[in-house]
Amino acid sequence: MSLLTFFATFVFTAAIRLVGANNGGWDIGHATFYGDMNAGETMEGACGYGDLFKQGYGLETAALSTVLFNSGATCGACFEIQCFDDPRWCAPGSITVTATNFCPPNASKPNDAGGWCNVPLKHFDLSMPMFVKLTKDYHAGIVPVQFRRVACVKQGGIRFEIKGNRWWLLVLVFNVAGAGDVKAVSVMGESTGWVAMKRNWGQNWQAAGNFQGQSLSFSVTASDGRTVRSHNVSPASWQFGQTFDGSSQF
Template identity: 70%
Template sequence: MAKIAIAIVCIAATALLMAFGAMAQGSGWETGTATFYGDMSGGETMKGACGYGDLIKQGYGLETAALSTALFNNGLTCGACYEIQCYNDPQWCVPGSITITATNFCPPDPSKPSDNGGWCNAPRKHFDLSMPMFVKLVKDYHAGIIPVQYRRVPCVKKGGMRFEMKGNPNAILVLVYNVAGAGDVTAVSVKGSNTGWIPMTRNWGENWQTDQKLVGQSLSFQVTASDGRKVESDNVVPANWNFGQNFEGNQF
């Protein structure tokens, strides 16, 4: 009888945990708005306020968005991933959702109020999507601006984290991209073959800088994401590296 009672308790506890899990999975949605830029070819996929280069070549594809002031957070949100779905607009919404990476900034328009064209003005939470992503949410792209629900989700990336060497011998700049997990980076440290760990400073977007002289040394990186997780890539950059090259490290 005791074994049966224990089994019943375990089954009940499992069911309760599953119920809590289901509730958690369905929570976390916030409301905002979305528009689109470019055309069905994607358009304007080069560069942006996060410092990324060719988004197609770098693996981000067209699954990207420019974020309004409230969401962009001065570039701290670069690399974060969001699930987005059209919300509470039967005229335009279709079922389903998309997942995008934050790769750019949608600047505010001081000449327009937030309720009449200034979609990226504070305090609005707005996503400016590539047209191919936008049309997955609506019956017709003529919807223009749509209400959406959105939530942060883990980023899923192919391959390892990437480090692109930029700058000059006196001020080395490293672009960190293709970051999985939380996606957005809060700290980067570098270690040369002749140094200890050196904290880098965010220059802009996901470009991280140090004034230490590291040319001619093999380099290791520690990257910390916004969820506190840290990944170390030892000797990922060989001693004969050059500016303009990029290297693949470990991944979250």
């Protein structure tokens, strides 16, 4: 083989590998559903969003398998999903959902191929109304899908639900556009500098200290590295259990 032929073959092979690895951002997994056509997910869920209808997520949500959930770091991310390579069941088109919950693995059978949420499988547990948009019939049960991360589109600003007690602050961060998932949050009171918060669980973030009687500002950094600061989100008279719209958005 000449040097020129070898170089051409190398470039061609590398190009094929690159196209196959990129695949337009699509990855392969499976999807199933919970409930029926009239039931929505209103339970707290592993991301901590609470009533999904009240928080603006509705039925356009998904519980993610262990690999995709990433210990809660993926909460709030958005995925485009379409049924894939199953002519019997696949319907045309795609859906977009927000990650709001965790699909737990089958602990008693960690290596069972039927444990769809076990490592290393990539799986989505959808509401039935969303599942039937992907398939010709809900009797499909479990279907192969291709999926990719997409930008989240939300109405209004980032929202902050203030919880906790006089000794520590707990804040649920939700309705995040853009990347959707949050990797860092800081809070600032009128008499403090910026205080880094720690992830408590899901998208609940905590900081030690008494912030009562102070107007609060928040800095939110998404997984793509972009940061939005929402100043004076709450008045100094805020109470635990209240939710405030930060107006600012990605």
